[in-house]
Amino acid sequence: MRIGVLGAGQLGRMLALAGLPLGLEFRFFDTTAEAPAGQLAELQVGSYDDPTALAGFAEGCDCITYEFENVPVGATRFLAERVPVYPPPQALEVAQDRVVEKTFLGGLGLPTPVFYPVLSKNDLLDGLERTGLPAVLKTRTLGYDGKGQRVLREQADIDPAWTALGGQPLILEGWVPFEREVSSLAVRSRSGETAFYPLVENTHREGILRQSWAPAPALSPELQAQAEAYTLRVLERLEYVGVLAIEWFQVGGQLLANEMAPRVHNSGHWTIEGAETSQFENHLRALLGWPLGASLSRGHAAMLNLIGQQPEAARVLAVPGAHLHWYGKALKPGRKVGHITVRADSAEVLAERVAAVGALL
Amino acid sequence: MRIGVLGAGQLGRMLALAGLPLGLEFRFFDTTAEAPAGQLAELQVGSYDDPTALAGFAEGCDCITYEFENVPVGATRFLAERVPVYPPPQALEVAQDRVVEKTFLGGLGLPTPVFYPVLSKNDLLDGLERTGLPAVLKTRTLGYDGKGQRVLREQADIDPAWTALGGQPLILEGWVPFEREVSSLAVRSRSGETAFYPLVENTHREGILRQSWAPAPALSPELQAQAEAYTLRVLERLEYVGVLAIEWFQVGGQLLANEMAPRVHNSGHWTIEGAETSQFENHLRALLGWPLGASLSRGHAAMLNLIGQQPEAARVLAVPGAHLHWYGKALKPGRKVGHITVRADSAEVLAERVAAVGALL
Structure with missing residues (x-):
């Protein structure tokens, strides 16, 4: 079974790392030969507006997915005439235009700014x-x-x-006078089965995600239920297949949808060590119509992005429960080059460990 | 940092899957081009008695390890003149001859048959x-x-x-009238730091490992302490670096050493999902002198080998807590082609889940 992936960045790389043990093969498509997923799987370099390249890519793939939401919708529709493409191109179309997106979400009854x-x-x-x-x-x-x-x-x-x-x-x-930003990660299988990860709390700086804490501190069952109910409407309306991330503003007990990403998401990296089944594995299970894996958190986790910096591995790994993920990319200022997930059985111990890792960044 | 690995079977493949997120690169050496680690990393095909091939392999590797214990010791000594080779060739030498091995273990005061x-x-x-x-x-x-x-x-x-x-x-x-077979998995870093995983209980059929249960049911702190004390003697005498597996017979409260394997081990596959740090990651951390990761179990796990059979992935993954590992090998009777790890928070739930998976095999 060969999965084609449009985009060969770190998300694609982590998809392959999750899928290889499942016996899946991967073929990536990217515009650059340096894309990091190419270090562990077949990489076809080409342009998204080259139908011959796309047709050649599709040949021999059983299913195609994508790892970034700026893939030209036309390319996905072209591919979808040949092999199944998930998430459905319509999801991409909605997510690519903030007005279309908010209109769509609002039309489903989701509050938005x-x-x-x-x-x-x-x-x-x-x-x-x-x-x-x-x-x-x-x-x-x-x-x-x-x-x-x-x-x-x-x-x-x-x-x-x-x-x-x-x-x-x-x-x-x-402007939304939000208390915090949270994101939901949901997955819907080709079979219609759905699973929801606990909401996570995100902090951004200079517009880039810096940390995600999972589950979101003081997460109430009501807030989780609200996110799941809203997300389910989106999943069903789009006949969605795969992982869907939605970023929300939390204002009191109310969530306002900020944006959606029809793909595995940076705020879900904690699931590799922090959940029974990672977002990457569940995305693949969904595409193949396999049963979804448990999406409960195992203890508490926090994810810290490595942006333009490479702390010494030995110092990071000296912190108990710290897991390093390096993407195989060259270091550049402002570039996401890796992340660290810190895990602990309690929120208190987690906070101490994150402080220890934070001191290295 | 590039790690050279002698042997490109499933153990090498899982080493690479653990090491790629740490930013490590891998180069494998094997006698056959179909070796499964070659599906995700550079693979050099050659003979262990070809010095030119070995020298070429060593060039550009920062460190060399091996994934099976029948590597010719001469090849590892030849390589060790060029780059660090861990575990030390002497460990390989001891493990390759059952008389030398039992004499060595007995000399350290470990009971043997x-x-x-x-x-x-x-x-x-x-x-x-x-x-x-x-x-x-x-x-x-x-x-x-x-x-x-x-x-x-x-x-x-x-x-x-x-x-x-x-x-x-x-x-x-x-003949040892053993109650059960258990194995210990220990790791010692280049820095001298050590870590011990909980003992696991193994069941074999036709001489091949079928299941490992971790921690071993009803594991007493005394038995664990005994295994650690014995293993520490071996680690220190050999100035060992990397993961060391020892298989034991348990007779009452006493362990008798059966054999050792100077490498990551089939009875340690459960650590991928069942421990904070997998044996594969800890083996790599040890080679690099990085701090070792926590080796405690997270809940309960059982590993079932897939030998000459490929159950339908969807049916396996329908069992909660089941994780599939397919090695990318062609199916042949009697061949280890994958394993399934089942995880649960309690031993009771684990037993139910293993029964459900077992029904598919």
Whole structure:
């Protein structure tokens, strides 16, 4: 059974590490030969707008998935005429445009921040009259890790933001006075079976995820149930197959959907050591229609991203319960090059261990 | 950091799966191009008696280890002149000859079964006068998975056993009326740090390991302490680096050493899901002088070998807590092609789950 994966970054690499023990083979497609999944599986280098390359890639794959949400939807539809592509291209289409995404989520009854499509400076000013300040101006497409967005805190921020981002389709979002950011990780199999991981709490800096704590501290059964009920609507409407991540703002006992990612997700890396079944294995089980594995957490875990830095492995591993994941990428400032998951049986011990790892970063 | 591994079978493959996340690269050496670790890392095909091939292999490796104990000792000594080779070649030398091995272990004060070197039929008959029947006749070298041994239950078994095995150096071992077979898994780092996994109980059929239960049911702290104390003597005498497995017979509260394997071991596969740190990761940490990871079990685990059979993945994974490991080998009768680890938080639930998996085999 050979799985084709569009994109050969660290998510693809971790998919392969999870799937090789299951007897699966992998073939990756990427635009660059240095992509790290190529270090352990077949890698085809090509362009997403080259139908011959895509057709050649699909040949011999039993199923195709993707590891980043900026894959051209056209490429996935082209491939889907040949072999099953999961998650369904429609999920990709929804996730690639923040206005389409929030409209879709809102249509399913999920609360979202107030938002306005912005094509012109006038749209922006109109929108701001309704949101007030602060607000957030973002590109509708191709944004990730905080790229392509500006927070508007005061009047003086408006012009520079427009200069930086104007000229492309934008979205203006009302500021949410959130208590914290959490994310949900769900998986739905080709058979319709679903599983939900516990909500995790995420902290970002400079728009990039820095830490995820799982389960989210003080997670109430009510909040978990709310996330699962909302997510289930999305899974079912899209006839979704695979792992789906949704990032939420928590305001009191209420979740507001911020964005969704139709793929395995950085905030789910803790599942490798912290859950009975990792998000990577469950994604693969879902694609193949195999029974899903248990998604409960085993104890407590925290994931710390390694961004533009490579702490000494021996010092990291000296911390009990610390697990190092290096992605095989060259070190560059601002680049995600690895992560550390710290595990413990109690939240108290976890906090001590994370502090010890944090001191090395 | 590139690790060279002699042998590219399933143990090498699982070493690579554990080491890739640590940022390690792997280069395997094997006599056959179909060796399964070659599916995810560089594989050099060659002969262990070809110095040019070995020298070429060593070049660019920071450290070399091996995944089976029948590697010619000469090859490891040749390599050790170029790069560090762990476990030390002396450990290999001891483990490759059952008489040397039992003499060595006995010299350290470890109880072993009574044994006699057998070179002639007369030696055999002399030995039997002292051991009585039943007894076990084994080749001194190259035995594994029950190959090269015969149990002598009655007088009529002696001639056929001699016909089958005579003409090579043999060992006659007194029969041990053991209650069960257990194995210990220990690891010693280049820095001298040691860690011990809990003893596991093993069951064999036709000389091949079928199941390991971890921790061994009803494991007493005294038995664990006894195993650790004995094993520590071996680790220290050999200035050992890496994972060392020792198989024991348990008779009442006493352990008798049966054999040692200077490598990661089939009875330690449960550590992938069942311990905080797997034997594969700890073997690599030891070679590199990195701190060892916690070797405590997380709940209860049982490992079932897949020998000459491939149960349907979907049916295996339908059992909660079941984890499938397929080695990427062609299916052949009697061949170890994979294993299943079943995990549970209690011994009772584990037994139910193992029964469910067992029904598929």
